[in-house]
Amino acid sequence: LKKILLANTNIEKAPYPVPPLGLCLLASALEPQYTVEIYDGVFDEGKSLQEKVLAFSPDYIGFSIRNIDDVVADRPVFYIDRIISDFIEPVRKISSVPIILGGSGFSIFPFDVMRVTGASYGIVGEAEDILPQLLNCLDQGLDCSGIPNVIVGDSGLIWEGYQLRFMKDVRRGLSEIDRRIDFNPYRQKGVYSIQTKRGCSHGCIYCSYPLIEGKKFRMRDPADIAEEIAAASKRLGFVTFEFVDSTFNDPKGHAEAICREIIRRKLKVRLRTMGINPRHASGELFELMTDAGFTQIDATPDTASPRMLKALDKGFNLDEIRKMAELIRQYDLPTMWFFLFGGPGENEETLKETFDFIDEYVNPEDLVYMNAGMRVYPNTPLYDVAVGEGLIRAGETVFHPPFYYYSVLIGKKVLDQKINEAAKLRPNCLPALATVPPPAMIQEALAVRASQNLQEPMFRTLLRIRRVWTANGRL
Numbered sequence: 436l437k438k439i440l441l442a443n444t445n446i447e448k449a450p451y452p453v454p455p456l457g458l459c460l461l462a463s464a465l466e467p468q469y470t471v472e473i474y475d476g477v478f479d480e481g482k483s484l485q486e487k488v489l490a491f492s493p494d495y496i497g498f499s500i501r502n503i504d505d506v507v508a509d510r511p512v513f514y515i516d517r518i519i520s521d522f523i524e525p526v527r528k529i530s531s532v533p534i535i536l537g538g539s540g541f542s543i544f545p546f547d548v549m550r551v552t553g554a555s556y557g558i559v560g561e562a563e564d565i566l567p568q569l570l571n572c573l574d575q576g577l578d579c580s581g582i583p584n585v586i587v588g589d590s591g592l593i594w595e596g597y598q599l600r601f602m603k604d605v606r607r608g609l610s611e612i613d614r615r616i617d618f619n620p621y622r623q624k625g626v627y628s629i630q631t632k633r634g635c636s637h638g639c640i641y642c643s644y645p646l647i648e649g650k651k652f653r654m655r656d657p658a659d660i661a662e663e664i665a666a667a668s669k670r671l672g673f674v675t676f677e678f679v680d681s682t683f684n685d686p687k688g689h690a691e692a693i694c695r696e697i698i699r700r701k702l703k704v705r706l707r708t709m710g711i712n713p714r715h716a717s718g719e720l721f722e723l724m725t726d727a728g729f730t731q732i733d734a735t736p737d738t739a740s741p742r743m744l745k746a747l748d749k750g751f752n753l754d755e756i757r758k759m760a761e762l763i764r765q766y767d768l769p770t771m772w773f774f775l776f777g778g779p780g781e782n783e784e785t786l787k788e789t790f791d792f793i794d795e796y797v798n799p800e801d802l803v804y805m806n807a808g809m810r811v812y813p814n815t816p817l818y819d820v821a822v823g824e825g826l827i828r829a830g831e832t833v834f835h836p837p838f839y840y841y842s843v844l845i846g847k848k849v850l851d852q853k854i855n856e857a858a859k860l861r862p863n864c865l866p867a868l869a870t871v872p873p874p875a876m877i878q879e880a881l882a883v884r885a886s887q888n889l890q891e892p893m894f895r896t897l898l899r900i901r902r903v904w905t906a907n908g909r910l
């Protein structure tokens with residue numbers, strides 16, 4: 436059997452380390468035709484990668500590129516430099532096998548990443564079908580440029596005429612993350628990731644998800660998902676499961692069905708999710724989520740200004756966000772709220788509309804994450820707006836340095852100032868730069884949680900400590 440090493444190049448540990456779900460799914464799709472090993476770089480950061488390559492001696496090496504930058508305008512973290520210096524270059528020094536790239540970050544900027552890494556092949560989007568096809572093609576020494584989603588870079592020229600396809604059926608092998616990588620370091624701070632569907636049919640103007648996963652929702656069977664959770668929790672004991680879907684409760688009915696399957700099996704699990712779509716939030720959904728074991732959710736309306744909801748093409752309205760906020764209070768579900776400020780049309784009035792909503796509806800014990808400036812991705816409506824306003828030229832790359840959009844009606848300086856003022860008045864509202872707590876604060880939070888046996892989400896403990904530190908002038 437031919438051998439492939441799949442390497443996870445993601446070393447980001449904030450807000451918490453995430454296990455390489457995609458690579459585990461790929462491993463399952465490649466077996467038994469290929470012998471697969473995964474190198475997880477999250478904690479090792481590339482240190483033992485050369486050793487791994489020498490010991491395993493793979494025929495192919497796949498690198499997963501999840502993050503390009505950290506989407507915080509004033510914190511210029513560009514992950515690609517270290518991916519090249521700590522992962523790709525060390526491997527090149529000792530091996531000349533084909534290098535294949537993929538992953539969500541890669542899929543947004545495939546040509547830029549191919550250029551800066553000089554990789555042989557890249558696959559845009561999901562790769563369970565395509566990676567085995569590409570490897571079969573390479574095994575036979577054929578020209579692989581006609582395979583959908585594949586970019587060929589080995590001639591030094593990058594072939595840009597690839598077609599993008601998504602699988603019809605997402606019912607595939609299981610990730611079994613803990614069987615493929617060492618899950619122990621994730622136990623404490625991390626989560627076990629579960630994907631319930633792929634695709635996103637919403638049209639939020641800045642968003643890259645439809646480019647990565649396609650625009651059509653493709654759902655997994657709710658019973659299969661509950662079985663996956665049951666099996667993993669049997670193997671691992673008590674861990675938190677997190678749903679990684681673009682929006683958890685779309686299309687309507689699927690999330691409800693998953694909760695029912697979990698409840699029916701009487702699973703004792705701790706669940707969390709990002710992306711609750713206000714349009715499809717209901718008392719029934721919240722009841723089911725609470726019964727299934729949700730202890731925390733993320734609410735990501737982006738704005739609570741009616742004008743900005745339209746400008747960002749969010750597909751829901753302020754009444755629906757209010758209704759969701761009421762349900763969150765009624766069911767007492769700890770929530771992290773996310774707002775993105777500065778989109779097209781943002782001005783001082785629209786900002787006030789969002790802050791008025793926060794003051795009236797958000798529990799002061801819940802965290803509000805305020806991001807100023809919108810990261811522009813290629814092939815999105817926001818990119819076209821930026822071109823139309825003369826901020827970038829048509830076709831211009833926004834890969835590096837990352838390009839952020841700020842409404843011309845307010846500008847970066849005033850927007851940052853307003854966000855900082857809002858944060859001063861509201862201890863639970865944090866500008867993006869303040870959301871990574873200092874290590875000493877995390878230590879204190881861990882100690883408090885252990886001594887009082889607190890089960891609440893970490894962000895609530897941290898927020899309380901933050902208040903004390905601010906009052907003492909420690910921050």
Ligand code: B12
Pocket residue numbers: 445447448449450451452453454455456457458460461496497498499500501502503504505506507535536537538539540542543557558560561562563566626627628630642643644647648677678679680681709810
């Ligand atoms: C869920 C999610 C989160 C969750 C993660 C929870 C969890 N338990 O994993 C949370 C909210 C914590 C999060 C945080 C962050 N995220 Co996030 N996140 C996502 C999201 C929505 C899904 C990722 C996922 O799990 N997908 C499911 C798996 C199955 O897919 P996959 O890993 O991509 O793998 C498939 C393919 O990519 C491909 N593939 C993957 N690897 C490889 C390798 C090879 C060789 C090949 C051929 C193919 C291949 O095949 C796989 C199977 O089909 C993506 C957007 C998206 N739709 O992809 C953003 C995304 C990855 N995140 C992004 C970012 C920036 C971040 C943060 C840096 C933000 C921040 N400042 O906090 C952090 C970093 C966290 C970390 N430790 O890395 C960006 C990255 C783009 C960029 N600008 O760099 C994305 C793309 C969203 C966006 N803005 O467009 N995130």
